[in-house]
Amino acid sequence: MGKSLSAGSFSAQDKLVINLALDFSRHPAGRFLTDGPFSGQRFREEFLVPALKKARTVVIRLDGARGYGSSFLEEAFGGLVREEQMTVEDVLARVRFESSDPSVLLEITEYIKDASPKKSQATA
Amino acid sequence: MDWSSWGQVVTWCLVLAGWVIVNYQNNQRERRKEQRASIDSIKKQLADLEEGAVSFHTSKEFDHATRRRLQYQIHRLSDACQRLQLCEPQTTVKPIAALRQAITLNNADPTTFVPQEPTSPLLDDIYAAGDDVIDAVEGRFIAEYGSVGQSWRHKLLQKL
Numbered sequence: 397m398g399k400s401l402s403a404g405s406f407s408a409q410d411k412l413v414i415n416l417a418l419d420f421s422r423h424p425a426g427r428f429l430t431d432g433p434f435s436g437q438r439f440r441e442e443f444l445v446p447a448l449k450k451a452r453t454v455v456i457r458l459d460g461a462r463g464y465g466s467s468f469l470e471e472a473f474g475g476l477v478r479e480e481q482m483t484v485e486d487v488l489a490r491v492r493f494e495s496s497d498p499s500v501l502l503e504i505t506e507y508i509k510d511a512s513p514k515k516s517q518a519t520a
Numbered sequence: 521m522d523w524s525s526w527g528q529v530v531t532w533c534l535v536l537a538g539w540v541i542v543n544y545q546n547n548q549r550e551r552r553k554e555q556r557a558s559i560d561s562i563k564k565q566l567a568d569l570e571e572g573a574v575s576f577h578t579s580k581e582f583d584h585a586t587r588r589r590l591q592y593q594i595h596r597l598s599d600a601c602q603r604l605q606l607c608e609p610q611t612t613v614k615p616i617a618a619l620r621q622a623i624t625l626n627n628a629d630p631t632t633f634v635p636q637e638p639t640s641p642l643l644d645d646i647y648a649a650g651d652d653v654i655d656a657v658e659g660r661f662i663a664e665y666g667s668v669g670q671s672w673r674h675k676l677l678q679k680l
Contacts, residue, residue, distance in 0.1 A: 423588065425587065425588065425591060426629050426630070427629045427631070427632070428629065428631055430630070430631045431629040431630050431631055432584075432630070462591065462592050462595060463591040463592050463593075463594055463595030463596075464591070464595075464620075465587075465591050465620075465624035465625075465628060465629075466620050466621045466623075466624045466625035466628075467624060467625055467626075467628055467629050470625065496602075497595075497598050497599070497602070498602075498610070498613045499598050499613045499614075499616040499617040499620065500598075500617075502613055502614060502617045503617045503620065503621065506617075
């Protein structure tokens with residue numbers, strides 16, 4: 397299972413760095429919790445959202461994992477807008493991505509921009 | 521300096537210039553061969569990836585091992601495209617992202633997996649995305665070296 401974020405992950409008071417391969421898994425895959433132990437939903441709920449509650453800016457280091465599935469990326473990062481009710485602007489301002497693979501960065505940005513909040517929750 | 525000495529200087533200059541040009545052309549030719557070989561390797565990787573992806577999506581049951589292998593293959597393919605020593609590297613970024621989406625965005629997780637028919641639009645998308653990657657890579661090669669029959673002189677003239 398992936399390791400929990402340690403205090404050592406903080407590089408500054410207002411910035412939290414998550415190294416996805418080290419802190420979560422080198423083999424992230426799947427969209428929902430039922431898809432496997434290292435799903436996008438689990439990463440979002442157990443790592444990303446808590447990190448965003450603790451720090452103003454969260455840096456996600458994506459290098460080191462053995463590739464990403466699009467469903468993982470969409471659920472983890474597009475899910476911030478769709479499930480967590482964050483605005484696109486807020487996500488793009490507070491979450492920074494670092495990767496040597498520009499196609500992954502392009503995809504993540506698309507998912508965040510294309511995501512829209514769930515209607516039932518948005519109107520509640 | 522007399523005329524004879526000037527003649528020797530000119531001769532040596534011509535010899536040096538000739539060597540520089542021949543050396544440059546040889547290096548270019550070797551580099552072109554290497555890049556061509558890299559592109560051929562990418563095409564083979566892509567063909568294997570497409571075959572695996574179609575087999576995965578049309579299989580009767582969800583196969584975790586194949587799903588993981590596809591993810592690795594896409595990762596390696598993306599790396600290979602980035603390593604190409606060709607101009608316009610950004611032109612392959614979007615097609616690679618689209619290929620990853622075509623293979624792993626829908627119907628790629630155990631909870632949503634449904635065996636696809638051979639006529640499924642999902643399979644069409646995979647083949648189309650694969651073709652787009654090849655087009656982008658070949659486009660980079662042509663942008664770097666020109667199309668077949670277009671010599672370095674034509675390219676130099678275009679730059680001038």
